[in-house]
Amino acid sequence: MKQKIVSGMRPTGKLHLGHYLGVIDNWVKLQNDYDCYFFIADWHALTTKYDKTENMIDDVRNVAMDWLASGIDPQKSTIYVQSLVPETAELHIYLSMITPQNWVERDPTLKDMAKILKSKEGIGTQVNYGLMGYPVLMTADILTFNAEFVPVGIDQVAHVELTRDIARRFNHIYKTEFFNEPQPKLNNCSLICGLDGNKMGKSFNNDIKISDTEEVTAKKVMTAITDRSRLRKDDLGHPDECEVAFKYWKIFGTEDEIATVREECEKGLRGCAQCKRELGAKINARFAEIREKRAYYEAHPEIVDKIIRDGSEKARIEAQKVLKEVRSIIKMY
Ligand code: TRP
Secondary structure, three states: OOOOOEEEEOOOOOOOOOOOOHHHHHHHHHOOEEEEEEEHHHHHHHHHHEEEEEEEEHHHHHOOOOOOOOHHOOOEEEEEEHOOOOHHHHHHHHHHHOOOHHHHHHHHHHHHHHHHHHOOOOOOOOOOOOHHHHHHHHHHHHHHOOOOOEEEEEHHHHHHHHHHHHHHHHHHHHOOOOOOOOOOEEEOOOEEEEOOOOOOOOOHHHOOEOOOOHHHHOOOOOOOOOOOOOOOOOOOOOOHOOOOOHHHHHOOOHHHHHHHHHHHHOOOOHHHHHHHHHHHHHHHHHHHHHHHHHOOOOOOHHHHHHHEEEOOOOHHHHHHHHHHHHEEEHHHO
């Protein structure tokens, strides 16, 4: 039997190339070798955006469409929406009973989130009970399928450590070996920076979306920062000091193309504008097929909804097996 993988993403709407290269592309590869459960974490979104839910359904759909277009295959992987698998909420209750308060309080991302919330205006500025319990909910996501591995970025490793701690504590308290201690599976892909050289992010206005048109992509790439010391197109360039464009070449170009770009830039034979025009075309070629698939799903939302519903049903059946065992271990009525 294949080992199980669980991973999730918050429904932030249309995804960008950072999501694609940093997460989704990795999932696409994993789905051949593992029994994968990929979910859209709408409860997690509520921990900070409980007062801004008007776009939730669209956001969930957009994430699903980006996944499907990128090659997450519902025949191979189970794609589901977190809130359509209520077994996770039940498991969360049991786990919350055995998780010491100081285990959640020591969570480093919680402190960051509290800071971000405080800097905002309006009602969503305090740390609510649900947000405090968010690492326990994440534990429940993972243990709902008793997964072996959790593919995550480095920022989430502390959470998977907590999951291991809680799984071990459950096993100890109830004198069982039922839960695996799931391991983080770090993806070793190169992080893509935003067009301004900072971390790519929706709210920083420096991203390229998977779903952007070719025109929009080309235009955005023209704004990418290059070698700031270069003023005219025949000035000798310094690719290693090029803040964004050459970094993108290293991600999207072939070995030969990267070598050519480097040489022409260093010799002053390639201006930054021409370089970015070619780069935009290169990125567009890479996403052409994905965008075509996405357009298909956009035109057929009923297909997307059916995939989500079917996946969630399938996830529930597996989750129910785990919960049945958990109830019996705890000796619930
Ligand atoms: N916490 C993750 C994030 O913010 C999303 C997430 C929620 C998750 N539950 C998970 C990831 C379970 C992996 C496994 O990116």
